[in-house]
Amino acid sequence: MNPMPPATPRRATITDVAREAGTGKTSISRYLNGEMSALSPELRARIEAAIERLDYQPNQMARGLKRGRNRLIGMLLADLTNPYTVEVLQGAEAACHALGLMPLICHAANEVEMERRYLQLLTTYRVEGVIVNALGVREETLRPVGGGGIPAVLVDRSVEGLVADMVGLDNRAAAELGTRHLLDNGFDEIWFVVQPFEQVSSRRLREAAFREVMSARGEWSASAVGGRGEGGWGASGVSGVSGVSGVSRAGANGRVRGHTLVLDLADSAAVARGLAELDRAIDAAGDASNASTNAPANAARIALFAANAPVALCLALHLKARYGAAWQSRVALLSIDDPDWAELTGVTTIRQPTYEIGYRAVEFLHERIEGVQTSARDCLLPGELIVRASTLR
Template sequence: MPDRSTRHATILEVAREAGASKTSVSRYFGGERERLSPALRQRIGEAARRLGYRPNQIARGLKGGRSRLLGMLVADIRNPYSIAVMHGVEQACREHGYSLLVANTDNDPVQERTHLSLLASYRVEGLVINAAGHPTHELQAMAEQGLPLVLLDRWLEAFGADGVGLDNALAIDMAVDHLHERGYRHLLFLSQPVGLASPRQQRWQRFEQRLSEEPILHGERHDPALDGSAVDAIISAFLARAGRPAAVLCANGNVTLAATRALQALGIRLGEVGLLGIDELDWCSLVPPGITTLAQPTETIGRAAVQQLLVRLDGSEPAAPPRHALFPPTLIERGSTRLPGPDHDKETP
């Protein structure tokens, strides 16, 4: 009897253990289980578990063209948004019999090119991409070769790929409307450097459009590097110019954290100066009196990305035009957007 503690079981050994043909075992692990009888499926599954057999998906892909692998390219894996969406992607992959390969680029176009080549070498069947900026030659080549692509939270003009993400215009409208309704008339929009990141561009542009449409509102926008002194100086100067009631609208979770620290350093109570952030983070409910946020449906966005890939992979609509699925945020109101006064004494946890 061979010592299986030092090597992997083979597909032939599974076939012998199950009393089945090698072809039947290949069908079982190759996505064709429905072609086998229930009894045969049960025997093969039990035999594989007894032997500890795991199919080599990469080898299967090289042989048959189906790797059952999907790839995900993330611009910044430290971003809580990226982690949350990745969970939705992974859950959907698992439910549909795919495995997920993830690569992080740190917003570096060079790393983006490197990881795209690496994912291609693993013969992934589709890609979810949070691109750093303009599409690279590698990304263009993949699209031209027919590899299904879904852009996550990025919109690249003249690039024919499906996309999923937040409805950024709606998010800004909801934020501005909420702050206006709560009595804030002077708004500061803070973002990380806009650069080539299209969600930041869209949020920035929509904020300016709202200000031009509603003269009653007065606003400024800044996209500083997120060091404490820069954010402190921007908020302090804004409040000196604008007066009260004023509020800070933050374009993402990183900016919300920087603005919270700046307001605390300036000795300003949240609510006295309003604070609203796009992206719900765990700590937002813990900073008294709680920070109002617009929560993105990250699980839904991740699952939608995989669903778009599956539609392309099933071959029914290979030449359909690109689809862009936009999802609304959910307003979570807390005390940071409640002006102090007789009608606003009660803090929201």
């Protein structure tokens, strides 16, 4: 017969501490809440000794609920595999530590249904506020927090119909900065590569800014070049989520051509179609240059502008596999986000102030928790262009 496992020792309660210290539970509660002026030095010493002898650990959740404060905040994150999210989280955790808050982190793994379920869960935990960096959360899903008395701060993305503070990159300015850099460096063709952006405001802003810069410099038209676009502008051809829409400046006369490629990283077949479209464009540019008797072999210059680091990594891995280690002699790459591998490969990036974004988001939330009643605030922080060999002349 197997012996019975030893019983788990019973945890000491506030009643045990009061009995050990020879006082009442009210005095113990005052000690735990820091109300030392209500206790004599001798009584404080007895309570401290009793807590140490019994190894008493107060139930912070129960104490917080009793006072209506538990210092818990929820953090709903779309994708913890994205370096951007990890870096934002580092700033948020530092701010939580400084402000005495405890983050409850929920990873939705880019699943809209998981986002909805986590938001419901956070309300049952009575969190004091929520920071949201999510993929497809809609206004009705956030209503229990944003409109239900629980403050919410959005990171990087706005939600239509929800009035809340938002902290993130100045997406328009960042996309404009990158597009102008590529134009100024004489590229003949620029492809903006972005994940599906119908539900994600930051992606929409970046793609729209790309088109607007091209248009402002006389380089945009609504002609489609194949594939399926998003956002209600030129589209035709390939079925599926991945697609291409064109923004061009009459490629026949050698002027700059621009395109948007929608690349759904969650759909391998769609990714394959989109990358094949890029391959055809890169190969065609190389063939045209080599056929010219008046231009060097690298005269036709193509640049890819990745909307974020996951897209940039997908492109870089594919291009290296197809064209070898010297792939950047055929095509340049610029990315919003500055992952560590970008420096190793000489890829130009627009670095986001990720740590500051996370820190500011928690500061904004803390102010709302403490009762700040200002109108909703947008804190848009600038990106920094890090020019590397990939996009230089």
